[in-house]
Amino acid sequence: MRVSTRSLLCPCVCLCPTRPCGPAAPPGRGRPPALPGQRRWERLRAAMSPKGRKLLVDTLTRSAKHFTKSEVECLIKLYDTLVAKASRQFAGAGFDRTVFRDTLYSYFGMTDDMVLDRVFIIFDKDNTGRITVEEWVEGLAPLLRGTLEEKMKYCFAIYDLNGDGYISKKEMFEMLKHSLLIQPGDEEPDEVVKDLVDIALKKMDYDRDGKLSFTDFEKAVRDESLLLEAFGPCLPDLKSTMSFEQKIFREIPKK
Amino acid sequence: MAKQESSMSKEPAHKKNQHVEGAEISGQSQSLHNLTEKTECEKGKTCSTGPTDQRSKPHMKWKSSGISASQSGDKVRKKYSEGEGKSRAGSLTAKKKASGKSKSVKIQETSKCKASISLEDSESSSETDEDEHPVRRQEGGSDLSAEYWGIQKLAKYVKGGDPTATLIALCSMRDFDLSEETCQLAIKDTGCLEVLINLLDTEEIKCQIGSLKILKEISQNILIRHAIADLGGLEIMVKILDSTDTDLKCLAAETIANVARFKRARKTVRKHGGIKKLVELLESISVASSYQVKDTETVRCAALALWSCSKSIKNKKAIRKAGGIPLLARWLKCSHANILIPIVGTLQECASEPSYRLAIRTEGMIETLVKNLSSEHEELQMHCASAIHKCAEDEEIRDLVRKHEGLQPLSALLDKSENKQLLAAVTGAIWKCAMSRENVLKFQEYKTVETLVTLLTDQPEEVLINVIGALAECCQEEENRGTIRRLGGIAPMVTLLTSTNPALLVNVNKAVGGCAMDPENMAIIDSLDGVRLLWSLLKNPNPGVQASAAWALCPCVENAQNSGEMVRSFVAGLELLVNLLKSNDKEVLTSICAAIANIAKDEENLAVMTDHGVVPLLSKLANTNNNKLRRHLAEAIAHCCMWGSNRVAFGEAKAVAPLARYLKSKDPLVHRATAQALYQLSEDPNNCVTMHENGVVKLLLAMVGSTDDILQEAAAGCIANIRRLALATEKAKYG
Numbered sequence: 001m002r003v004s005t006r007s008l009l010c011p012c013v014c015l016c017p018t019r020p021c022g023p024a025a026p027p028g029r030g031r032p033p034a035l036p037g038q039r040r041w042e043r044l045r046a047a048m049s050p051k052g053r054k055l056l057v058d059t060l061t062r063s064a065k066h067f068t069k070s071e072v073e074c075l076i077k078l079y080d081t082l083v084a085k086a087s088r089q090f091a092g093a094g095f096d097r098t099v100f101r102d103t104l105y106s107y108f109g110m111t112d113d114m115v116l117d118r119v120f121i122i123f124d125k126d127n128t129g130r131i132t133v134e135e136w137v138e139g140l141a142p143l144l145r146g147t148l149e150e151k152m153k154y155c156f157a158i159y160d161l162n163g164d165g166y167i168s169k170k171e172m173f174e175m176l177k178h179s180l181l182i183q184p185g186d187e188e189p190d191e192v193v194k195d196l197v198d199i200a201l202k203k204m205d206y207d208r209d210g211k212l213s214f215t216d217f218e219k220a221v222r223d224e225s226l227l228l229e230a231f232g233p234c235l236p237d238l239k240s241t242m243s244f245e246q247k248i249f250r251e252i253p254k255k
Numbered sequence: 256m257a258k259q260e261s262s263m264s265k266e267p268a269h270k271k272n273q274h275v276e277g278a279e280i281s282g283q284s285q286s287l288h289n290l291t292e293k294t295e296c297e298k299g300k301t302c303s304t305g306p307t308d309q310r311s312k313p314h315m316k317w318k319s320s321g322i323s324a325s326q327s328g329d330k331v332r333k334k335y336s337e338g339e340g341k342s343r344a345g346s347l348t349a350k351k352k353a354s355g356k357s358k359s360v361k362i363q364e365t366s367k368c369k370a371s372i373s374l375e376d377s378e379s380s381s382e383t384d385e386d387e388h389p390v391r392r393q394e395g396g397s398d399l400s401a402e403y404w405g406i407q408k409l410a411k412y413v414k415g416g417d418p419t420a421t422l423i424a425l426c427s428m429r430d431f432d433l434s435e436e437t438c439q440l441a442i443k444d445t446g447c448l449e450v451l452i453n454l455l456d457t458e459e460i461k462c463q464i465g466s467l468k469i470l471k472e473i474s475q476n477i478l479i480r481h482a483i484a485d486l487g488g489l490e491i492m493v494k495i496l497d498s499t500d501t502d503l504k505c506l507a508a509e510t511i512a513n514v515a516r517f518k519r520a521r522k523t524v525r526k527h528g529g530i531k532k533l534v535e536l537l538e539s540i541s542v543a544s545s546y547q548v549k550d551t552e553t554v555r556c557a558a559l560a561l562w563s564c565s566k567s568i569k570n571k572k573a574i575r576k577a578g579g580i581p582l583l584a585r586w587l588k589c590s591h592a593n594i595l596i597p598i599v600g601t602l603q604e605c606a607s608e609p610s611y612r613l614a615i616r617t618e619g620m621i622e623t624l625v626k627n628l629s630s631e632h633e634e635l636q637m638h639c640a641s642a643i644h645k646c647a648e649d650e651e652i653r654d655l656v657r658k659h660e661g662l663q664p665l666s667a668l669l670d671k672s673e674n675k676q677l678l679a680a681v682t683g684a685i686w687k688c689a690m691s692r693e694n695v696l697k698f699q700e701y702k703t704v705e706t707l708v709t710l711l712t713d714q715p716e717e718v719l720i721n722v723i724g725a726l727a728e729c730c731q732e733e734e735n736r737g738t739i740r741r742l743g744g745i746a747p748m749v750t751l752l753t754s755t756n757p758a759l760l761v762n763v764n765k766a767v768g769g770c771a772m773d774p775e776n777m778a779i780i781d782s783l784d785g786v787r788l789l790w791s792l793l794k795n796p797n798p799g800v801q802a803s804a805a806w807a808l809c810p811c812v813e814n815a816q817n818s819g820e821m822v823r824s825f826v827a828g829l830e831l832l833v834n835l836l837k838s839n840d841k842e843v844l845t846s847i848c849a850a851i852a853n854i855a856k857d858e859e860n861l862a863v864m865t866d867h868g869v870v871p872l873l874s875k876l877a878n879t880n881n882n883k884l885r886r887h888l889a890e891a892i893a894h895c896c897m898w899g900s901n902r903v904a905f906g907e908a909k910a911v912a913p914l915a916r917y918l919k920s921k922d923p924l925v926h927r928a929t930a931q932a933l934y935q936l937s938e939d940p941n942n943c944v945t946m947h948e949n950g951v952v953k954l955l956l957a958m959v960g961s962t963d964d965i966l967q968e969a970a971a972g973c974i975a976n977i978r979r980l981a982l983a984t985e986k987a988k989y990g
Contacts, residue, residue, distance in 0.1 A: 176420060179419045196420055196423065199412070199423060226426055230422065231419065233418070237460065238460070239499075
């Protein structure tokens with residue numbers, strides 16, 4: 001299947017599905033200026049010959065680390081399906097946030113909007129606003145089969161909203177503010193959430209600096225594994241992982 | 256998306272929340288009220304037993320004041336738990352809502368039942384554990400501890416948050432020292448316990464795990480255990496055993512192990528199919544592949560749970576029916592001590608059932624048990640010894656223990672005298688094994704008797720009972736009687752005759768009796784006043800003690816110097832002895848007859864006993880089918896005939912005809928004793944007539960040809976007497 005690898009030049013994570021909010025890309029099939037690393041990548045995808053495909057699979061198997069070659073093939077197939085669905089709506093390579101969120105919801109039952117946004121941002125390493133096949137496979141690796149270290153890094157990245165290497169109280173507040181059922185006649189609802197934030201901090205802030213560094217987070221998770229997704233579910237649970245793997249990797253060809 | 260759902264359902268939840276608030280507040284004030292009430296109670300009198308926790312105390316109060324009051328109580332509870340269910344609507348699945356409702360009904364029912372049967376919980380049971388409903392110890396003032404407030408704050412988040420917030424709160428709760436009673440009770444009083452159990456009923460695995468981690472710790476507290484069972488926690492935990500998550504299953508099993516320490520909980524586990532599931536968990540992986548800690552964790556936790564549950568007799572049967580025995584046998588072969596200990600613990604509990612003993616024998620478990628006696632873990636050694644102790648009731652198992660060279664490690668373990676539990680188990684095993692003669696001979700090789708004698712002093716009662724029991728069995732061998740004497744073991748034994756523990760006394764009597772079979776020992780016993788002590792034990796209310804004392808008196812009387820005088824020296828002793836013939840216990844009667852047979856060999860004593868009415872009392876017993884009693888009774892009658900007109904008296908008391916029937920029994924010892932009795936009785940002509948009428952001659956004729964000399968003589972003598980009488984009658988008739 002031939003898919004064009006035109007990428008939108010809009011690096012902002014806006015939600016506009018059809019047009020970049022920057023200067024409009026010329027219609028037709030002109031090649032926009034490539035971002036670094038994109039050229040090789042485009043060549044690989046654009047070729048779409050069996051050899052090109054094989055090269056892609058090899059590259060991804062190496063970089064994603066947790067999947068076998070046949071599993072990577074299946075993931076690419078899935079990606080293509082999703083992209084095809086997306087392409088029907090608009091031109092462009094890869095699929096965007098909406099499709100991504102729908103996908104994660106339908107396969108993994110993940111519903112929290114804020115978390116899903118963060119996951120998208122993490123998947124989308126080059127900040128193009130669209131998920132390429134490389135980002136797709138490499139992003140799924142820690143989700144489905146990550147070691148504890150990888151999962152910790154992943155979750156920490158999700159919770160660190162501004163990416164400064166620390167989870168601050170403000171960020172915790174943002175993530176937890178919808179977690180509590182505020183009762184009428186309670187003190188200020190904000191206070192209730194702030195209390196919870198304090199509790200979490202007390203539990204996890206080992207160096208007592210008022211914010212969670214990765215070291216703090218890691219220590220806390222090693223001590224109590226339930227705290228891995230402390231601020232919101234961002235990993236698929238066992239059941240959905242298993243059913244996803246069963247469904248998608250079902251057609252692994254027997255060698 | 257779920258978020259939108261939550262905002263919509265918030266509205267209706269609002270209304271319910273008000274109810275929740277109301278109930279919560281009233282609940283809180285109730286608890287404070289209760290606390291002050293309780294402290295007043297403390298000051299004045301001791302509070303009666305009965306559930307004193309927050310939930311049911313008001314319930315009981317209202318119950319006594321009328322139906323309407325109790326109904327209103329129920330309503331408050333219903334709203335409380337319903338409200339809880341609803342307040343989580345936005346966050347958790349709909350399934351939970353339904354279960355929340357049904358839970359409220361369940362809670363009402365169980366607490367109602369609880370209120371009525373809480374006092375009956377303390378029925379006697381064979382297991383010595385906490386069946387009475389625990390009474391809450393009250394601390395002094397109405398000051399609620401800091402832990403209470405901390406936990407209450409966290410409880411708020413657990414109750415009113417989504418899984419994320421719940422998890423954070425649950426993890427923080429574990430920072431409290433959950434092994435401390437104040438924290439445990441705080442969790443209960445803040446109503447957090449109900450929430451924790453409700454969490455178990457959800458589908459959120461992480462919340463279930465978080466909740467179980469806490470429940471596992473706090474269920475060490477007896478009040479909490481009862482509360483968990485009352486709130487229906489056990490059923491849910493049993494359901495969780497079906498889950499696919501290993502951590503969850505392990506935690507559930509371990510918590511069940513902690514909670515199932517009282518009878519009602521064990522019954523609940525069984526009723527909900529828990530035993531079957533636990534046995535299935537044992538099957539989950541094979542022994543050989545199990546060198547990862549995680550895999551064997553499931554087995555370890557399941558074994559712990561089965562161990563707790565196996566204390567109930569019905570559960571032992573259930574384990575067997577679920578196919579547990581081969582699995583236990585399989586896991587017995589593994590080498591991890593932390594799995595072995597609960598497995599052996601379970602086996603040891605179940606070994607009181609004959610079906611288990613049979614399986615233990617046939618599945619070759621004795622060999623492994625013996626092997627583990629040499630393990631380095633003292634707890635493991637203790638449980639293995641305990642298992643052997645219980646199994647060795649069966650002779651085949653005693654033989655197997657010897658064959659697998661188990662006697663030597665048992666003997667060696669006697670040196671570990673600091674660990675009293677281990678010592679008790681080992682001495683118990685030695686005691687039961689010593690019931691086989693070959694084993695006693697083996698023990699002699701290992702100088703076990705010597706070690707046992709050193710353990711006669713300064714030991715706790717459980718150890719002493721077994722030590723004395725073992726020595727009693729060893730005394731059946733002559734050599735050991737001498738050994739005990741040489742090592743000065745007789746004096747401590749006689750001292751123990753003054754103890755008050757019936758089980759101990761039974762064994763001591765047997766031991767003293769065994770030693771008394773040696774005349775030199777008898778001299779020592781006599782000098783220490785042992786016979787008087789034995790005799791006074793005849794007054795003990797426990798029939799087992801009476802019987803064993805009487806049995807011990809037999810060799811004493813036989814072997815003592817001047818035994819006739821000795822017996823006469825006990826004031827009112829013979830009267831006491833004869834009066835015991837009125838007892839209802841067969842063993843007592845048998846032993847007294849044996850004693851009387853011995854004592855009656857002295858003429859003066861026989862005269863005294865006759866004065867006390869021994870003849871009618873013996874005659875009354877004659878109508879019995881019990882062979883052991885028949886034998887000793889016949890012996891007693893035979894000896895008692897030797898005084899004055901007792902022969903005639905026996906005839907008048909109608910003892911002769913029943914005696915004749917004894918000859919029809921199959922027991923040769925009965926024949927011998929009966930023949931002797933009949934011989935003596937036949938000196939009186941009237942008795943001969945009775946005997947002849949009862950067809951004695953034919954039976955005795957057959958016995959004349961027996962190989963037993965005494966029987967031959969007695970039978971022949973009796974027939975001769977009958978014949979002589981017949982001849983004399985004929986002569987008199989026909990001149």
